[in-house]
Amino acid sequence: MQLSGTAGNSYASLIPTVMYQTILTTLHDRLFTITINRPDKLNALNKTVISELSEAINEVIDNKLIGAAIITGAGPKSFVAGADISEFTALDGQGGEALARRGQETVFSKIENCSKPVIAAVNGFALGGGCELAMACHFRIASEQARFGQPEVNLGLVPGYGGTQRLTQLVGKGRAMEMMMTGGLIDAATALRYGLVNQVTTAEALIPATTAIAAAILGKAPLAIAEVIRLTNMAALGDPGGLEAEMKAFGALFDSADAKEGATAFLEKRKPSFKGE
Numbered sequence: 001m002q003l004s005g006t007a008g009n010s011y012a013s014l015i016p017t018v019m020y021q022t023i024l025t026t027l028h029d030r031l032f033t034i035t036i037n038r039p040d041k042l043n044a045l046n047k048t049v050i051s052e053l054s055e056a057i058n059e060v061i062d063n064k065l066i067g068a069a070i071i072t073g074a075g076p077k078s079f080v081a082g083a084d085i086s087e088f089t090a091l092d093g094q095g096g097e098a099l100a101r102r103g104q105e106t107v108f109s110k111i112e113n114c115s116k117p118v119i120a121a122v123n124g125f126a127l128g129g130g131c132e133l134a135m136a137c138h139f140r141i142a143s144e145q146a147r148f149g150q151p152e153v154n155l156g157l158v159p160g161y162g163g164t165q166r167l168t169q170l171v172g173k174g175r176a177m178e179m180m181m182t183g184g185l186i187d188a189a190t191a192l193r194y195g196l197v198n199q200v201t202t203a204e205a206l207i208p209a210t211t212a213i214a215a216a217i218l219g220k221a222p223l224a225i226a227e228v229i230r231l232t233n234m235a236a237l238g239d240p241g242g243l244e245a246e247m248k249a250f251g252a253l254f255d256s257a258d259a260k261e262g263a264t265a266f267l268e269k270r271k272p273s274f275k276g277e
């Protein structure tokens with residue numbers, strides 16, 4: 001395994017992990033940061049980025065040292081300015097569907113269903129596949145520079161990485177329809193008002209603020225966090241089994257060591273120490 005150098009939005013004392021070509025990954029205090037690193041192309045998602053993102057998400061899922069992840073973009077201008085349009089000219093119908101399917105299955109849905117929290121730190125343009133990548137994450141923090149949009153209609157296309165579904169879930173049908181039909185961009189303040197992002201920070205505060213939220217979550221019981229993700233995703237998809245699943249999960253967690261530790265620590269007036277068991 002090769003190690004990459006620190007770069008992009010990295011900080012002293014971050015531990016670099018596997019070397020990728022188009023993304024940077026670091027691990028620090030159980031928090032894994034994935035930085036999409038093609039700033040000269042505004043971090044557009046080409047095939048290599050999709051494939052490396054898929055590997056990085058697998059790392060989040062499989063590596064026991066990782067408790068949560070942040071996804072962000074390199075450089076001051078862009079989170080991700082969409083799928084790489086230069087790869088579109090060679091596509092026919094079958095190729096287009098395959099591109100969307102591969103991305104959905106290997107990256108976007110995998111992030112959404114990841115049992116560890118994945119937070120988007122949106123530092124600039126989040127357009128098309130970039131907006132969709134942010135929306136696949138469990139929630140989003142944005143800098144004042146962030147701009148969101150689904151401009152696919154400008155190319156004669158529709159969103160292909162989940163935009164029609166997740167944007168509608170997050171901002172409601174009318175706002176989603178307007179954004180996708182006009183292809184227009186919204187600024188960070190509008191995204192906050194729409195509920196597309198949870199918080200807007202200055203550019204400098206984006207990673208520290210997102211890290212602070214991740215650190216707070218890392219102090220909670222991992223099995224409970226995993227169930228929050230699973231059950232909330234059921235609700236977002238309108239799954240009629242959601243309430244039943246919640247009751248079962250509530251019960252099942254009483255059998256976990258962490259639930260015993262949580263109640264005992266509360267009664268002993270001390271901080272719980274959770275083990276994910």
Ligand code: COA
Nearest residue numbers: 040041042044081082083084085086125127128129151152
């Ligand atoms: N795919 C491929 N390349 C992209 C890209 C994308 N989605 N978005 C930006 N780039 C490239 C540009 O081609 C340019 O490359 P070049 O310097 O080799 O010419 C570079 O990134 C910088 O972009 P540029 O357009 O010069 O920056 P800008 O500040 O003038 O405009 C945007 C920024 C985001 C408004 C503009 O780049 C844009 O509209 N991008 C496409 C967004 C889009 O439609 N995304 C959805 C795709 S489905």
